[in-house]
Amino acid sequence: MRIDAGKSGAWVAVWFATLLATVLGAAVLHAVAGNWELSGTVLDPSGHSISGAIVRLFDSATGISSKTVSDKSGQYRISALRAGRYHLQVEFPGFSLYSRDVTLDESGSRNLVVTLKLATRKESLTITTASGGADSLLGRTKRSVDAGDRAGAMNTAQLLRDMPGLSLRDNGALASIPVLHGLDDDRVKVVANGMTVSSSCPNHMNPPLSRLDPSSVSQVSVMAGITPVSLGGDSIGGTIVADSPAPAFAAPDEHVHIEGTLSTFYRSNGQSYGPALTASMSSQHFSFGYSGSWNNTDNYRDGRGHLVTSTYVQNTNHTVTLAAQGAGNLLVLQAGFQNTPYEGFPNQQMDLVGDRAEFVNLRYRRDLGASVLDARVFWQNVRHEMNIGKDKSTFPMPMWMPMDTHGRDIGYTLKWTIPVSERHAVQLGSEFQRFTLDSLWPAVPGTAPYMGPNAFISMDDGRRARLAWFGEASSKWTPHWTTLLGVRNDTVWTNAGPVSGYSGMYSMDADAFNALHRARTDIGFDLTALARYEPSAHVTFEAGYARKTRAPNLYERYAWSTDWMTSGMINWFGDGNYYVGNVSLRPEVAHTVSGAASWHDATREKWEIKVTPYQTFVRDYIDVNELATATYGMSTFSQLMFANHDARIWGADLDATAALWKSSKFGRGEITGVGGWLHGRRLDTGTGLYQMMPFNVRLGLQEKLRGFTGGPEIQLVDRKRDTDPLRVEPHTPGYALVNLHTGYQWQHFQLEAGATNLLNRWYYLPLGGVNFDAYMASGWMGQILPLTAPGRSFYLGMSIPF
Ligand SMILES: [Cu+2]
Numbered sequence: 131m132r133i134d135a136g137k138s139g140a141w142v143a144v145w146f147a148t149l150l151a152t153v154l155g156a157a158v159l160h161a162v163a164g165n166w167e168l169s170g171t172v173l174d175p176s177g178h179s180i181s182g183a184i185v186r187l188f189d190s191a192t193g194i195s196s197k198t199v200s201d202k203s204g205q206y207r208i209s210a211l212r213a214g215r216y217h218l219q220v221e222f223p224g225f226s227l228y229s230r231d232v233t234l235d236e237s238g239s240r241n242l243v244v245t246l247k248l249a250t251r252k253e254s255l256t257i258t259t260a261s262g263g264a265d266s267l268l269g270r271t272k273r274s275v276d277a278g279d280r281a282g283a284m285n286t287a288q289l290l291r292d293m294p295g296l297s298l299r300d301n302g303a304l305a306s307i308p309v310l311h312g313l314d315d316d317r318v319k320v321v322a323n324g325m326t327v328s329s330s331c332p333n334h335m336n337p338p339l340s341r342l343d344p345s346s347v348s349q350v351s352v353m354a355g356i357t358p359v360s361l362g363g364d365s366i367g368g369t370i371v372a373d374s375p376a377p378a379f380a381a382p383d384e385h386v387h388i389e390g391t392l393s394t395f396y397r398s399n400g401q402s403y404g405p406a407l408t409a410s411m412s413s414q415h416f417s418f419g420y421s422g423s424w425n426n427t428d429n430y431r432d433g434r435g436h437l438v439t440s441t442y443v444q445n446t447n448h449t450v451t452l453a454a455q456g457a458g459n460l461l462v463l464q465a466g467f468q469n470t471p472y473e474g475f476p477n478q479q480m481d482l483v484g485d486r487a488e489f490v491n492l493r494y495r496r497d498l499g500a501s502v503l504d505a506r507v508f509w510q511n512v513r514h515e516m517n518i519g520k521d522k523s524t525f526p527m528p529m530w531m532p533m534d535t536h537g538r539d540i541g542y543t544l545k546w547t548i549p550v551s552e553r554h555a556v557q558l559g560s561e562f563q564r565f566t567l568d569s570l571w572p573a574v575p576g577t578a579p580y581m582g583p584n585a586f587i588s589m590d591d592g593r594r595a596r597l598a599w600f601g602e603a604s605s606k607w608t609p610h611w612t613t614l615l616g617v618r619n620d621t622v623w624t625n626a627g628p629v630s631g632y633s634g635m636y637s638m639d640a641d642a643f644n645a646l647h648r649a650r651t652d653i654g655f656d657l658t659a660l661a662r663y664e665p666s667a668h669v670t671f672e673a674g675y676a677r678k679t680r681a682p683n684l685y686e687r688y689a690w691s692t693d694w695m696t697s698g699m700i701n702w703f704g705d706g707n708y709y710v711g712n713v714s715l716r717p718e719v720a721h722t723v724s725g726a727a728s729w730h731d732a733t734r735e736k737w738e739i740k741v742t743p744y745q746t747f748v749r750d751y752i753d754v755n756e757l758a759t760a761t762y763g764m765s766t767f768s769q770l771m772f773a774n775h776d777a778r779i780w781g782a783d784l785d786a787t788a789a790l791w792k793s794s795k796f797g798r799g800e801i802t803g804v805g806g807w808l809h810g811r812r813l814d815t816g817t818g819l820y821q822m823m824p825f826n827v828r829l830g831l832q833e834k835l836r837g838f839t840g841g842p843e844i845q846l847v848d849r850k851r852d853t854d855p856l857r858v859e860p861h862t863p864g865y866a867l868v869n870l871h872t873g874y875q876w877q878h879f880q881l882e883a884g885a886t887n888l889l890n891r892w893y894y895l896p897l898g899g900v901n902f903d904a905y906m907a908s909g910w911m912g913q914i915l916p917l918t919a920p921g922r923s924f925y926l927g928m929s930i931p932f
Pocket of ligand 1: 331332333334335336481482514515516
């Protein structure tokens with residue numbers, strides 16, 4: 131058994147230090163200054179000047195950015211520029227990001243008036259293609275995150291909840307798991323600050339997005355269904371990209387630049403609160419930043435006022451960022467630490483009683499004349515401890531069962547973007563990720579032979595390494611036609627060392643597992659083809675096909691015990707069942723066809739309606755076979771072994787916005803709607819797939835007037851009847867909720883207030899799994915029921931910039 135971080139940690143430190151020294155040595159950090167300047171005024175749509183807007187100017191040749199802030203009369207000025215092509219971005223909360231190309235030629239300085247447009251709540255992702263134009267592509271939505279958003283979202287995954295095609299599986303308070311078009315968890319690729327990390331817990335209590343505090347996120351993008359291969363790989367559901375703000379640098383005429391935000395929030399249901407701080411100090415070439423957060427949440431109450439046990443959490447995050455830029459180079463070194471001393475899981479037999487994660491992430495971006503090279507290396511080390519938590523220990527027959535898991539990820543990504551001509555660009559890349567996993571469950575004195583006299587080795591030296599390469603071409607053939615074509619290969623190697631149980635009672639399973647040939651190599655090929663056609667300023671059509679593969683995770687392959695108690699510890703589904711791995715599992719291969727049609731006014735400001743239908747056929751979908759069932763009290767559970775079965779998922783998303791009124795006196799009123807409908811079927815049995823979100827719609831009315839934004843939202847969710855019989859998945863009734871949100875901003879100071887579930891409606895969470903706590907509280911005798919949702923909660927959030 132090897133659970134020592136010391137060796138790998140030291141090795142990684144040496145490796146990073148060497149790399150850092152090499153890169154720093156190679157980078158010549160000086161800027162080429164010139165005499166031109168860019169200046170102007172930032173205005174709102176009614177012509178009033180905006181002070182405090184952030185103005186960024188990117189040098190297209192070198193990638194170096196300059197930044198300034200508009201003054202009291204809305205004036206901005208960036209000087210010491212040289213002639214050339216630049217890209218200007220202006221942002222101010224509540225307004226859409228302003229973005230345009232600017233050329234400074236030999237005739238000298240320029241004056242540019244920037245008029246910002248009011249923001250819509252969700253904005254389509256813009257990607258810059260070879261031709262320099264900005265295109266939104268199929269099934270993608272992007273959202274910028276304000277400090278105030280933390281008040282209404284319990285975790286980073288919840289920041290995504292109103293995005294089309296996405297639903298959330300409720301888990302622990304920090305651990306919501308995103309589901310894209312019915313495909314969830316490891317089927318979705320999560321890229322957080324350029325890193326891809328693994329869930330090391332056998333119950334997925336620490337999914338990748340739980341590693342980021344909402345206060346440290348500035349932007350999230352969701353690609354459901356068709357994903358460019360440059361962002362996909364080893365996933366079949368789609369990709370979620372979450373990024374922290376880019377490091378700040380002083381403007382050319384600024385000596386030292388200091389900026390930061392202090393924010394805090396409070397939520398009434400669960401008495402949740404937490405301060406967060408981000409701050410940075412920079413010169414034109416060097417930047418030092420820190421972001422930290424702390425939060426504490428107690429158990430919430432449902433709509434009937436009942437306390438829902440094991441919904442508490444406490445968590446701390448610290449991240450330090452060092453960055454350097456100059457002469458076409460950008461170097462960013464990030465190191466962070468996360469500590470979660472406890473987090474309850476109402477839908478699991480166990481709770482999190484300790485989780486400490488450290489990471490180091492190094493990014494190097496270099497402008498090579500025409501092309502751009504972007505490289506990253508990262509390392510994450512996780513020590514995760516489970517046992518029954520403080521609530522479960524008060525129930526009859528508490529099962530004390532320590533489980534210690536140690537996971538490490540190390541990897542790199544390399545991307546090289548080459549503009550081939552005015553119309554075509556190519557991106558080439560490579561990725562590597564190696565995950566190592568050990569899980570040891572210490573003996574509990576006096577419980578032999580069930581939980582002693584030896585430790586239970588659940589996973590010893592589990593290894594999953596993945597090496598990938600890809601090539602992608604984006605082309606703008608005519609002003610009306612755009613295409614994206616990509617091919618990708620991911621080779622995944624998995625293996626796990628020999629195991630042993632608490633006692634001789636487990637030796638039959640252990641011996642059988644140890645005798646198996648356990649090393650596996652999976653070779654996956656992905657293909658993405660996308661086309662976009664804009665016949666006029668009012669209609670856009672998109673169509674695409676994607677072939678995507680995902681190799682099994684370590685627990686799916688190597689969870690070895692068929693004993694009831696120990697197999698019940700392998701469960702990231704929140705369904706109370708018992709899971710056994712299968713060394714013979716094959717990778718899942720998904721074939722997705724999707725289209726989108728969007729109708730809008732010429733400026734996309736007055737109205738827009740978008741429909742996205744999709745169908746995915748998954749060959750060898752990793753589902754389960756039933757080994758046995760057992761009835762304890764009034765509840766029946768299944769023991770299930772992972773197995774490949776073909777499946778199909780089909781559905782459609784609807785996304786619509788319309789402006790209702792707009793005047794200088796009454797501001798702008800707008801109505802938005804997001805809906806999702808989908809079905810999933812296993813093809814051999816014709817039965818439903820687990821946790822398919824029922825038909826659901828969100829309708830929002832929003833008023834924006836100067837610094838004020840706000841309005842009500844109605845959320846309608848149909849009953850869930852199409853369930854998975856093998857997992858004994860419960861039905862849930864439909865429900866309607868009213869939420870209220872208001873925000874006010876003055877300069878950069880932001881205040882957010884609102885209410886979720888305003889009418890205090892009592893309902894079951896359709897993707898919340900079962901309430902295992904309530905079942906334990908009944909002495910393992912009662913009827914196991916779905917988990918109930920939080921009742922009414924008021925929230926207040928505040929952020930103060932400096
Ligand atoms: Cu865990």
